């Protein structure tokens with residue numbers, strides 16, 4: 001019996017970013033743009049230029065918003081976020097070929113879980129940051145921060161998740177678009193990239209395939225991750 005994934009040198013495993021990858025745009029940036037608390041733009045610039053860690057920057061941006069805005073912020077995201085084409089089909093592909101699929105998100109629980117709820121992904125396959133609305137301002141919590149092998153200040157450390165799948169045993173594939181994916185992209189066998197992540201992969205010479213929809217990714221996965 002022929003098996004699609006036998007075209008990979010080792011069993012593939014997928015690590016997929018959430019903001020700007022599963023969703024059409026970055027929800028954290030969208031919230032900041034919409035509610036526009038003074039100071040958020042310079043924090044984003046510092047994160048993108050890597051002069052501030054993601055953990056510092058994301059924590060600082062949400063701390064600009066009062067906890068009393070919880071419902072407003074949540075419903076803004078749930079009503080405005082769109083899901084990229086082909087996402088359910090990619091999940092179907094993974095199920096069919098028994099390829100593990102993990103959401104590795106630098107986003108926050110209060111919007112990641114509700115937006116993913118329709119897709120039936122097991123909760124232990126979703127990694128993201130947490131939130132605490134009990135104080136004056138919104139506080140982000142970090143249940144999956146960097147371990148001893150990463151000093152990047154990731155917030156949600158994608159490299160820690162990826163390293164649980166040894167490179168000798170798995171063909172590790174990262175799907176992403178931006179700064180939260182940079183550290184993980186350096187570890188994996190193949191990157192499906194958009195936006196800033198494509199630029200970063202080019203700059204560092206990392207094996208990557210630019211994509212627009214998840215249908216593009218399925219097409220390449222059917223070819224064993226080859227570029228044609």
Ligand SMILES: [Mg+2]
Pocket residue numbers: 017018019020021026176177178179180
């Ligand atoms: Mg992203």
Ligand SMILES: [Zn+2]
Pocket residue numbers: 145146147150151152153154155156157158159160183
């Ligand atoms: Zn890290």
